Amino acid sequence: xxxxxxxxxxxxxxxxxxxxxxxxxxxxxxxxxxxxxxxxxxxxxxxxxxxxxxxxxxxxxxxxxxxxxxxxxxxxxxxxxxxxxxxxxxxxxxxxxxxxxxxxxxxxxxxxxxxxxxxxxxxxxxxxxxxxxxxxxxxxxxxxxxxxxxxxxxxxxxxxxxxxxxxxxxxxxxxxxxxxxxxxxxxxxxxxxxxxxxxxxxxxxxxxxxxxxx
Amino acid sequence: xxxxxxxxxxxxxxxxxxxxxxxxxxxxxxxxxxxxxxxxxxxxxxxxxxxxxxxxxxxxxxxxxxxxxxxxxxxxxxxxxxxxxxxxxxxxxxxxxxxxxxxxxxxxxxxxxxxxxxxxxxxxxxxxxxxxxxxxxxxxxxxxxxxxxxxxxxxxxxxxxxxxxxxxxxxxxxxxxxxxxxxx
Numbered sequence: 401x402x403x404x405x406x407x408x409x410x411x412x413x414x415x416x417x418x419x420x421x422x423x424x425x426x427x428x429x430x431x432x433x434x435x436x437x438x439x440x441x442x443x444x445x446x447x448x449x450x451x452x453x454x455x456x457x458x459x460x461x462x463x464x465x466x467x468x469x470x471x472x473x474x475x476x477x478x479x480x481x482x483x484x485x486x487x488x489x490x491x492x493x494x495x496x497x498x499x500x501x502x503x504x505x506x507x508x509x510x511x512x513x514x515x516x517x518x519x520x521x522x523x524x525x526x527x528x529x530x531x532x533x534x535x536x537x538x539x540x541x542x543x544x545x546x547x548x549x550x551x552x553x554x555x556x557x558x559x560x561x562x563x564x565x566x567x568x569x570x571x572x573x574x575x576x577x578x579x580x581x582x583x584x585x586x587x588x589x590x591x592x593x594x595x596x597x598x599x600x601x602x603x604x605x606x607x608x609x610x611x612x613x614x
Numbered sequence: 615x616x617x618x619x620x621x622x623x624x625x626x627x628x629x630x631x632x633x634x635x636x637x638x639x640x641x642x643x644x645x646x647x648x649x650x651x652x653x654x655x656x657x658x659x660x661x662x663x664x665x666x667x668x669x670x671x672x673x674x675x676x677x678x679x680x681x682x683x684x685x686x687x688x689x690x691x692x693x694x695x696x697x698x699x700x701x702x703x704x705x706x707x708x709x710x711x712x713x714x715x716x717x718x719x720x721x722x723x724x725x726x727x728x729x730x731x732x733x734x735x736x737x738x739x740x741x742x743x744x745x746x747x748x749x750x751x752x753x754x755x756x757x758x759x760x761x762x763x764x765x766x767x768x769x770x771x772x773x774x775x776x777x778x779x780x781x782x783x784x785x786x787x788x789x790x791x792x793x794x795x796x797x798x
Contacts, residue, residue: 482757515785517764518756521774581757585772597777 420559428554429459434470439477441504441537448540458547467493478506478513479520481586485578488526492575496567501546502529505536525590527576616644623656630656635708645706650720653709657726660695668695668705671727674734676741678766687714689743693723711743722748740765
């Protein structure tokens with residue numbers, strides 16, 4: 401529908417919309433996160449949900465204590481290798497549509513503990529992450545920004561075709577491989593369905609140049 | 615004070631061969647190494663002796679010594695002891711295993727100081743020292759199926775350097791090594 405006509409109609413008191421807009425409006429304003437914290441980032445997440453930063457303004461007022469009732473998992477903190485299977489299992493237990501925010505340096509890459517023997521180098525090795533937040537820990541404003549980014553992302557999804565969300569596409573998976581505890585590492589060490597590596601060596605070389613320039 | 619404890623141990627617990635290990639650092643925190651076969655007996659003495667009363671074990675940790683030309687290498691458990699009653703300490707106690715592989719046994723001091731329980735489990739998990747007489751010797755940090763001991767100096771970490779966007783120094787060389795091993 402023509403935007404100008406739409407504005408003109410609304411001035412006359414006639415509201416027009418589409419099913420897609422209505423659907424996305426409802427979805428993006430009722431994203432309920434799961435009560436699930438891992439480390440110090442969880443403290444910031446709790447602060448975000450309380451009165452001062454008030455995540456409820458964005459429709460995320462209830463943190464659900466069950467994955468069955470949650471739409472969003474905020475991976476807030478270091479994911480140890482011992483914890484990783486539980487995180488993936490919780491994500492699998494959530495009902496579609498479901499989203500992931502990887503909060504903080506540890507959840508996106510392992511952060512300051514990256515080379516530790518029991519630290520997973522980022523949760524995106526096992527589950528598809530919608531929004532990454534850098535920071536150690538990110539301030540509540542950063543989490544709110546990530547939440548708004550997620551809302552924009554939901555708003556841009558279409559009901560049919562390429563840009564449709566995963567739960568409207570029967571081809572795309574909603575459950576992901578839960579890693580097993582192996583003798584030396586988690587098995588598999590990552591899920592190639594969701595973890596795509598682009599030009600590892602190139603970025604290494606770039607890192608070398610940067611280090612030389614300092 | 616350490617010489618005094620050593621002399622009293624020698625008379626009270628014959629055969630425990632206490633030896634003072636000097637610490638050359640500015641802290642000068644010297645320690646007492648005792649023979650592991652008499653460790654429980656010596657520990658009981660240190661805890662119950664009216665003058666020492668080392669009733670509180672604040673910390674237990676491990677040390678890995680690789681083999682050298684003169685020594686086969688060994689693992690160490692280090693106990694830090696304080697006295698709540700007499701308000702002195704720490705007294706640092708060291709126990710050595712015979713080697714790093716098949717004879718990595720030590721007597722558990724958990725029956726003497728209950729606070730050692732989880733920390734001895736941690737040493738068992740990360741260094742692989744087997745504490746005989748421990749009430750519940752299981753891995754505490756890594757999962758049960760894990761086979762390595764990550765704090766040992768010769769621990770080989772899994773090769774997960776497939777994505778290192780900001781690599782430098784050691785990590786950069788490991789990432790390059792990983793990339794070189796990948797089939798195209």
